[in-house]
Amino acid sequence: MSPVSVPLPKAYRLLNHGPTVLVTSAHGERRNIMAAAWNMALDFDPPKIAVVIDKNTYTRELIEASGTFALNIPSRALAEATVAVGSASGRDYDKFAEHRLATFAAEQIAAPLLEGCLAWLECKVIPEPHNQQQYDLFIGEVVAAWAEPGVFHDGHWHLEADAPRSIHYVAGGAFFETGETFNVGQRG
Amino acid sequence: MSPVSVPLPKAYRLLNHGPTVLVTSAHGERRNIMAAAWNMALDFDPPKIAVVIDKNTYTRELIEASGTFALNIPSRALAEATVAVGSASGRDYDKFAEHRLATFAAEQIAAPLLEGCLAWLECKVIPEPHNQQQYDLFIGEVVAAWAEPGVFHDGHWHLEADAPRSIHYVAGGAFFETGETFNVGQRG
Numbered sequence: 001m002s003p004v005s006v007p008l009p010k011a012y013r014l015l016n017h018g019p020t021v022l023v024t025s026a027h028g029e030r031r032n033i034m035a036a037a038w039n040m041a042l043d044f045d046p047p048k049i050a051v052v053i054d055k056n057t058y059t060r061e062l063i064e065a066s067g068t069f070a071l072n073i074p075s076r077a078l079a080e081a082t083v084a085v086g087s088a089s090g091r092d093y094d095k096f097a098e099h100r101l102a103t104f105a106a107e108q109i110a111a112p113l114l115e116g117c118l119a120w121l122e123c124k125v126i127p128e129p130h131n132q133q134q135y136d137l138f139i140g141e142v143v144a145a146w147a148e149p150g151v152f153h154d155g156h157w158h159l160e161a162d163a164p165r166s167i168h169y170v171a172g173g174a175f176f177e178t179g180e181t182f183n184v185g186q187r188g
Numbered sequence: 189m190s191p192v193s194v195p196l197p198k199a200y201r202l203l204n205h206g207p208t209v210l211v212t213s214a215h216g217e218r219r220n221i222m223a224a225a226w227n228m229a230l231d232f233d234p235p236k237i238a239v240v241i242d243k244n245t246y247t248r249e250l251i252e253a254s255g256t257f258a259l260n261i262p263s264r265a266l267a268e269a270t271v272a273v274g275s276a277s278g279r280d281y282d283k284f285a286e287h288r289l290a291t292f293a294a295e296q297i298a299a300p301l302l303e304g305c306l307a308w309l310e311c312k313v314i315p316e317p318h319n320q321q322q323y324d325l326f327i328g329e330v331v332a333a334w335a336e337p338g339v340f341h342d343g344h345w346h347l348e349a350d351a352p353r354s355i356h357y358v359a360g361g362a363f364f365e366t367g368e369t370f371n372v373g374q375r376g
Contacts, residue, residue, distance in 0.1 A: 016225050017356035017364050018206015037204050040228040042240060042323055050238060050325070052230060080372040131319065135230055135327065137238070157358060165367065168205035168356075170345060172371075176205050179353065179367025183360075184268040 003113075003120065003146035010155040011145035012041035014073060014119045015049060017157070017178060019166035022072040022082060022117070023051065024103070025062035026110040033095050033114065034059045035086030037169040039071060047142040049123060054136050058090040063125060064132075068109035069140065071121040075164035076177055078116055083173050108143045118166055119147040157181075191301075191308065191334035198343040199333035200229035202261060202307045203237060205345070205366060207354035210260040210270060210305070211239065212291070213250035214298040221283050221302065222247045223274030225357040227259060235330040237311060242324050246278040251313060252320075256297035257328065259309040263352035264365055266304055271361050296331045306354055307335040345369070 006014065015021075020037045038052035049071065053060045063069045074082050085095045096103060096112075103112035106122045113120045123140030131137040147153070151163050159165055159181060168176040194202065203209075208225045226240035237259065241248045251257045262270050273283045284291060284300075291300035294310045301308045311328030319325040335341070339351050347353055347369060356364040 013359055017358055018208070018225070018228075020206070037206070038228045038230065040206075040226045040238065040240070042226065042325065048323070050228065052228070076370070079370070083372055128319075131316075135236070137230065139323065155359075156362075157364075159364070168366065170205055170369075171201055171343075173373060174344075174369065174371050176345075176347070176369055177367040178356070179365040181358075181362065181364055182264070182267070183362050184271055185361060 004149045004153070006119070006145035006147050006152065007155065008047050008142060008145060009045040011047040011121060011142045012044055013155060013157070014121060014145060014147065014152065015039060015041045018168060019073050019178065020082060020169040022074055022085065022114055023053065023059055024070045024072055024111040024114060025059050025066065026112060027062045027065040030062060031096065031112055032058045032062055032090035033085045033101065035082045035169065042139060048126065049121065049140050049142060051138050051140065052136050053138050063138065066110055067125045068111055069123050070106055070109060070111040070113055071123065072114040072117040073119040073166050074117050076167050077164060079167050079175055082167065106144065118151050118164060119145070121145050192337045194307070194333035194335050194340065195343065196235050196330060196333060197233040199235040199309060199330045200232055201343060202309060202333060202335065202340065203227060203229045206356060207261050207366065208270065208357040210262055210273065210302055211241065211247055212258045212260055212299040212302060213247050213254065214300060215250045215253040218250060219284065219300055220246045220250055220278035221273045221289065223270045223357065230327060236314065237309065237328050237330060239326050239328065240324050241326050251326065254298055255313045256299055257311050258294055258297060258299040258301055259311065260302040260305040261307040261354050262305050264355050265352060267355050267363055270355065294332065306339050306352060307333070309333045
């Protein structure tokens with residue numbers, strides 16, 4: 001299947017359940033990818049997100065140079081790569097080549113999007129120098145969003161029993177998989 | 189079991205996997221509880237967190253008056269209550285009484301902690317008026333943290349097959365349960 005566009009007012013639902021994401025970035029010929037468990041939705045429409053990008057990372061350098069980045073939501077099949085790209089710096093080698101990570105072009109930004117993910121959010125930095133310096137906190141406006149239609153369509157996740165699932169980083173090499181879907185009645 | 193103290197440098201692990209939380213607050217005789225899917229860890233030590241608290245909420249009023257709040261991590265048994273307290277305002281009635289939610293006292297702050305949860309983070313607001321006004325974004329320092337030892341001990345979650353699980357809000361009355369724990373090797 002190929003990614004399909006997610007209407008921007010539904011983009012927050014890609015992050016609402018708290019998955020760990022991979023942050024991709026690019027500036028000129030340089031590109032990088034890192035893992036980020038510390039991310040959240042921040043607004044509905046226009047959609048905004050928040051993500052923590054440490055000062056020491058190569059990703060930080062590329063994001064500050066380009067003003068853009070993408071959040072890629074990996075499935076469990078990418079869990080090993082998620083740990084690997086979170087454990088070394090892209091200053092030292094091309095993580096995409098090293099870990100055989102294929103990408104495709106984003107629509108609105110330079111950062112590549114990672115193949116094999118469940119969904120993607122293309123973001124433009126809303127500059128907030130104090131947050132960036134004091135807390136390593138970046139706020140982005142989501143300018144395009146995409147999802148694999150087999151797992152997210154019509155504004156909702158559809159994670160059937162055999163569907164690939166998003167992942168939730170804990171520590172070390174440990175994750176939780178996104179688990180069972182359930183519904184509760186809404187009371188007044 | 190009774191809640192046991194979580195060492196502050198491990199407190200981020202309570203939120204790392206992206207659970208939906210219940211935000212409790214109090215000021216004087218007034219108290220409230222609301223749901224917040226939009227939360228994340230922001231720093232390790234001293235631990236900080238970020239959470240979105242809408243301007244129109246009663247919780248916002250109590251947090252701005254008291255400078256403190258707690259994040260309570262509910263289990264699936266509290267999912268119906270999580271939707272309910274997220275669907276009405278505490279200005280209109282006492283949500284704790286209405287939904288029969290029992291509480292116990294926090295150690296460092298006035299906000300009550302909700303019984304039946306898996307873990308609790310007591311937070312003091314780090315005032316950031318621009319973030320609060322512009323993005324409804326609150327940053328808190330975690331000043332005490334607690335967990336049910338049956339599910340979190342020695343700095344790690346231990347969600348065995350029959351353990352109560354945290355929940356991840358999607359939309360409407362839909363949630364994902366925190367799923368299977370898995371480990372991947374760390375490659376260089």
